[in-house]
Amino acid sequence: MDANNVDMFLTANAKFLEEHQLLFIRERLLAMDESRWRMLQFMQFQDPVIILIVSLLTGPLAIDRFMIGDTGLGVIKLLTCGGLGIWALIDWIMIMGITRQKNTEKLMMAIY
Amino acid sequence: MPISKNRLYLFLTFATLAGYLWLGFHYLRAAQGAGVESVCLIHRVTGYPCPACGTSRSILALLAGDWMGALLINPLGILMMGAMIVLPFWVALDLIRKKETLYRFYLWCEIQLRRPRCYLPLLLLLILNWIWNLKKGL
Incomplete structure (x- = not known):
């Protein structure tokens, strides 16, 4: 793929992805076929900041977990009042990283 | 990608253990006549119960053999x-048995x-339960 397009994609989406994977993703995108650029261009990622705000406001309701696609864990979190409150607190710290991890997994699935 | 099998099993074991410790702590407290401490963030901050509030009290009622009481506090x-x-x-x-039936069930x-x-x-049932919780003022 064209280096300009790849860099444009990464500039726009780097904040949604895991930092340590960015170089690897760049290499992979550069080696990819040009015809898949359109598909990549319209990919949507969850914004970690939005998820953090949702987590801060509605932690025990597990809406953050449902939004990033962790339905099973979301149900467990919801039915246990946010894991007795402790899980909800831990998620305030962890959820941004988990969101980036989910976004990276989504991108990896698309480019492989 | 979903959670891995080992992580799910570890998580469930840890969560169940924490649940039993929590229950044991409150079972002993209930014997001394003390009530259940709320650790729910929503309940602490707003004063209103969340959909799952009252679960501990409900299980304690169950352990005391009061099925109807448990159902009335919170069916969850x-x-x-x-x-x-x-x-x-x-x-x-x-x-x-080196199988993964629970993991498959979870994914399903x-x-x-x-x-x-x-x-x-x-979701509708949960919201109705929440409204009921709010009415009861758990």
């Missing part, structure tokens, strides 16, 4: 008690729960 308590009894055995059985549930005809009725 009966569900949680069932899960807490079944899950450790299920995890242990899977580990002994995740797929089903993403379908509107599955999650909408459950």
Whole structure:
């Protein structure tokens, strides 16, 4: 793929992805076929900041977990009042990283 | 990608253990006549109960043999008690038999729960339970 397009994609989406994977993703995108650029261009990622705000406001309701696609864990979190409150607190710290991890997994699935 | 099998089993074991410790702590406290401390963030901040508030009280009522009381405090308590009894055995059985029936069941549930005809009725029930919780003022 064209280096300009790849860099444009990464500039726009780097904040949604895991930092340590960015170089690897760049290499992979550069080696990819040009015809898949359109598909990549319209990919949507969850914004970690939005998820953090949702987590801060509605932690025990597990809406953050449902939004990033962790339905099973979301149900467990919801039915246990946010894991007795402790899980909800831990998620305030962890959820941004988990969101980036989910976004990276989504991108990896698309480019492989 | 969904959670890995080992992480799920570790998580469920840890969660069930924490649940039993929490229950044991309150069972002993209840013997001294003390009530249940709320650790729910929503309840602490707003003063209103969340959909799952009252689960501990419900299970404690169950342990005292008061089924009707448990149902009236929060029906989710009966569900949680069932899960807490079944899950450790299920995890242990899977580990002994080197199978992954619980993991497959979890993944199946995740797929089903993403379908509107599955999650909408459950969501409605949960909201009704929440309204009931608010009315009871748990």
